[in-house]
Amino acid sequence: MKLVDHTKYLLEICEKVDRDIASPTCKKLREHLAKCPDCAAYYDSLKKTIFLYRNYDVKLKGSHVEEILTKLELEGPLEIKLPSLQSLRKKHPR
Amino acid sequence: MDDDTALIASSKAGDKRAFGKLVKKYEQMVYSFAFKICRDPEKAEEVLQETFINAYRGIKSFSGKSKFSTWLYRIVTNNCLMMHRKKSHEPVVSLDETELLKETGELQVAHWGETPHDAILNKELKEVLDKAIENLPLDYRIVFVMRDVEGLSTQEVGNALNLSVPAVKSRLHRARLFLRNELDPYFRK
DSSP, X not given: OOHHHHHHHHHHHHXXXXXXXXXXXXXXXXXXXXXXXXXXXXXXXXXXXXXXXXXXXXXXXXXXXXXXXHHHHHHOSOOOOXXXXXXXXXXXXX | OOHHHHHHHHHHTTOHHHHHHHHHHHHHHXXXXXXXXXOXXXXXXXXXXXXXXXXXXXXXXXXXXXXXXXXXXHHHHHHHHHHHHHSSOOOOOOOOHHXXXXXXXXXXXXXXXXXXXXXXXXXXXXXXXXXHHHTSOHHHHHHHIIIIISOOOHHHHHHHXXXXXXXXXXXXXXHHHHHHHHHHHHHBO
């Protein structure tokens, strides 16, 4: 494959790989993929890359809720900032 | 008022049990996202705990303009970045689009064989995927995971990371090209 002829398509493939290329905006790309096996292979490999990472998930072994709440208990209540007497007097002058 | 809004309001008033319900609801999401960034189960658990402790401390600043989950993504990201900075150095890799495309070669692009179609990936493949993404600089890794793996919109990723939409797109494209090239030797027929 001569890269120079295909760079713009490769970039477009990269940009549109997560979209529905059946849409009218992807017409030119679709036509190119139909006649260029190299770009079609590239498109396929990019789609598979995303698919694989999307399917590689991990499950949490046991909940951390109690542990986190215990740590927060040790921290005490949330700090509540009260307005100063001076700022209140400014807002509500007698 | 949805469930989250009520729980967030109670949490802001200091109700830790209400916050506990938010932890219960989002802990799997946070852990999974943290793992996808750190690629280490222990670090992911550490990030999980730090994230919710930071979230509780900062919940008064949560305005509700974004989704609660997007706000959590931002905290996870910050924690992962902080943890990462403590580590030594990051591999230096080229993420220039032209360079990445050149690596594709000027010859035929190889057809990848069949990839597993179910959610269960074998150990060897997991190691290949881990290694490839670990070579990707963290800033790019985060964008790829948020956008392509977690399915956030480009705008949401930008909001969570304080990046413009074009900056998100640029990082995403480079990350995709890089990862595809890293996996190429494994899948070439």
